[in-house]
Amino acid sequence: xxxxxxxxxxxxxxxxxxxxxxxxxxxxxxxxxxxxxxxxxxxxxxxxxxxxxxxxxxxxxxxxxxxxxxxxxxxxxxxxxxxxxxxxxxxxxxxxxxxxxxxxxxxxxxxxxxxxxxxxxxxxxxxxxxxxxxxxxxxxxxxxxxxxxxxxxxxxxxxxxxxxxxxxxxxxxxxxxxxxxxxxxxxxxxxxxxxxxxxxxxxxxxxxxxxxxxxxxxxxxxxxxxxxxxxxxxxxxxxxxxxxxxxxxxxxxxxxxxxxxxxxxxxxxxxxxxxxxxxxxxxxxxxxxxxxxxxxxxxxxxxxxxxxxxxxxxxxxxxxxxxxxxxxxxxxxxxxxxxxxxxxxxxxxxxxxxxxxxxxxxxxxxxxxxxxxxxxxxxxxxxxxxxxxxxxxxxxxxxxxxxxxxxxxxxxxxxxxxxx
Amino acid sequence: xxxxxxxxxxxxxxxxxxxxxxxxxxxxxxxxxxxxxxxxxxxxxxxxxxxxxxxxxxxxxxxxxxxxxxxxxxxxxxxxxxxxxxxxxxxxxxxxxxxxxxxxxxxxxxxxxxxxxxxxxxxxxxxxxxxxxxxxxxxxxxxx
Numbered sequence: 001x002x003x004x005x006x007x008x009x010x011x012x013x014x015x016x017x018x019x020x021x022x023x024x025x026x027x028x029x030x031x032x033x034x035x036x037x038x039x040x041x042x043x044x045x046x047x048x049x050x051x052x053x054x055x056x057x058x059x060x061x062x063x064x065x066x067x068x069x070x071x072x073x074x075x076x077x078x079x080x081x082x083x084x085x086x087x088x089x090x091x092x093x094x095x096x097x098x099x100x101x102x103x104x105x106x107x108x109x110x111x112x113x114x115x116x117x118x119x120x121x122x123x124x125x126x127x128x129x130x131x132x133x134x135x136x137x138x139x140x141x142x143x144x145x146x147x148x149x150x151x152x153x154x155x156x157x158x159x160x161x162x163x164x165x166x167x168x169x170x171x172x173x174x175x176x177x178x179x180x181x182x183x184x185x186x187x188x189x190x191x192x193x194x195x196x197x198x199x200x201x202x203x204x205x206x207x208x209x210x211x212x213x214x215x216x217x218x219x220x221x222x223x224x225x226x227x228x229x230x231x232x233x234x235x236x237x238x239x240x241x242x243x244x245x246x247x248x249x250x251x252x253x254x255x256x257x258x259x260x261x262x263x264x265x266x267x268x269x270x271x272x273x274x275x276x277x278x279x280x281x282x283x284x285x286x287x288x289x290x291x292x293x294x295x296x297x298x299x300x301x302x303x304x305x306x307x308x309x310x311x312x313x314x315x316x317x318x319x320x321x322x323x324x325x326x327x328x329x330x331x332x333x334x335x336x337x338x339x340x341x342x343x344x345x346x347x348x349x350x351x352x353x354x355x356x357x358x359x360x361x362x363x364x365x366x367x368x369x370x371x372x373x374x375x376x377x378x379x380x381x382x383x384x385x386x387x388x389x390x391x392x393x394x395x396x397x398x399x400x401x402x403x404x405x406x407x408x409x410x411x412x413x414x415x416x417x418x419x420x
Numbered sequence: 421x422x423x424x425x426x427x428x429x430x431x432x433x434x435x436x437x438x439x440x441x442x443x444x445x446x447x448x449x450x451x452x453x454x455x456x457x458x459x460x461x462x463x464x465x466x467x468x469x470x471x472x473x474x475x476x477x478x479x480x481x482x483x484x485x486x487x488x489x490x491x492x493x494x495x496x497x498x499x500x501x502x503x504x505x506x507x508x509x510x511x512x513x514x515x516x517x518x519x520x521x522x523x524x525x526x527x528x529x530x531x532x533x534x535x536x537x538x539x540x541x542x543x544x545x546x547x548x549x550x551x552x553x554x555x556x557x558x559x560x561x562x563x564x
Contacts, residue, residue: 012510016457109456216505220458227456273461273503 006051014043017060018139023111025067026174032118033164036136038074042067109228112137114174116225119163120189123170128163129192130199135160137224138217148214149199186229190238190295193218193225197242201249212249219246226281236285237296243278244302247271258403263311275306294330297322316346333362341374349381369398373408380415389415422461422505422535423512425519429497430527434468434490439523446520454504459515463502495529509534 025035042063056062119132146153177185200214222239251265308314323339344352376391392412454460472489521528
């Protein structure tokens with residue numbers, strides 16, 4: 001093996017092992033920043049030794065042992081000299097060597113779960129949660145995170161450093177929350193994962209490799225969570241939603257980069273494997289026998305589309321009912337707008353228009369270009385072309401996306417008459 | 421990137437002999453590890469080739485020739501596969517190396533193959549569009 005090959009192999013091993021390593025070390029030293037430093041130290045030692053000695057049979061255990069030795073070294077050297085550790089020793093009953101031994105064989109899954117609750121903790125800003133989670137649980141480099149968010153590397157690096165400091169200064173515990181707190185904190189975790197996913201999914205600009213990477217990482221993390229927190233229906237709901245949405249990843253944008261609407265996508269190109277996985281995740285969620293939460297309901301809606309062989313076969317009545325259920329558990333004007341669309345598809349544009357008209361004075365939607373766009377579409381279907389045209393024009397003036405704007409102006413022109 | 425880890429058939433798998441409980445346990449643990457790392461997409465084990473058929477086209481443009489199993493060359497056949505989604509070829513290799521020896525008596529063989537995805541075929545958007553159009557055309561012909 002050449003040295004560059006060994007380095008690529010070490011990268012791959014790091015990707016597989018680092019989340020477990022950092023999680024295990026955090027449990028021992030109770031400080032996520034220190035845990036990451038120790039894991040990094042172990043990686044540096046591996047990078048020095050492995051090219052000569054070859055890759056050990058169990059690289060994960062090797063790295064853990066190396067990191068543990070570093071921890072003991074640090075403990076001995078810095079015990080009282082270094083303020084940080086001295087303070088930690090007082091405040092967090094700092095580990096002893098015996099603890100390190102005892103703590104070696106904890107449940108890895110539990111540690112990962114504790115770590116993700118930590119990196120998605122509400123004391124951190126949403127941006128910080130995302131960056132720290134990508135770094136510690138997905139093993140992405142600062143550069144990769146920066147490029148996928150179209151941000152400067154130094155900004156992300158600083159964000160991560162500050163986040164780790166905040167977790168330490170606010171003494172955020174390394175634990176899975178219990179009771180009522182669990183649901184709230186779990187929602188925060190799922191929100192971070194879905195935010196990550198959407199960041200990669202909705203953007204059509206930026207690095208063509210790193211945007212999909214965000215989606216894949218979010219999906220992977222969701223799949224991990226489904227294994228380590230299998231009793232939580234919304235975890236499966238979110239996984240189902242992401243699996244099904246990912247199945248359309250390649251069809252959602254045309255070859256020339258234009259967004260393709262769901263109804264116009266080439267369904268033969270949808271990824272059947274991901275659809276099947278999404279439906280299975282939804283089934284796992286349903287089997288837990290609790291009422292469907294917002295992610296599960298969105299997944300169920302997405303599943304309706306995935307299961308329709310052609311756009312014309314879509315079960316709109318079912319989708320309308322699911323949106324109604326969604327508007328009860330997670331009311332929002334945007335859900336209402338989607339419900340209006342489903343109702344118009346199921347029962348005719350006049351019924352949809354009635355609901356849309358009710359939303360016209362909704363303050364949250366005054367800037368939302370899809371409201372006039374949907375209204376224009378319904379008016380056009382009802383043959384009210386003049387009104388339709390002015391709605392499409394209004395929508396075009398509201399959107400910031402130039403491709404969408406062109407599409408809307410084209411629709412306005414198709415309504416005939418002269419532009420206002 | 422998707423990779424398929426293909427487990428080759430052996431005389432035992434062809435004879436319908438089930439793996440030992442230890443091996444089944446090791447495989448189960450391995451699959452669990454894959455799932456917990458979020459990289460497992462799916463996998464299946466195949467029946468022995470005694471219940472298989474083989475379709476061949478010895479004459480270009482001619483009719484298919486159908487032969488019933490079992491087939492003899494075990495190592496040229498597959499006994500099962502596991503599909504994973506990873507970030508790099510090296511990561512796939514690392515996972516494949518961690519799979520337990522699938523048979524345990526000297527015949528175990530795993531083949532790691534990358535799965536084609538549309539964008540791998542070419543980086544040229546025009547060519548991708550053409551390929552998509554072709555696929556759609558085929559699909560429509562199939563329906564007609």
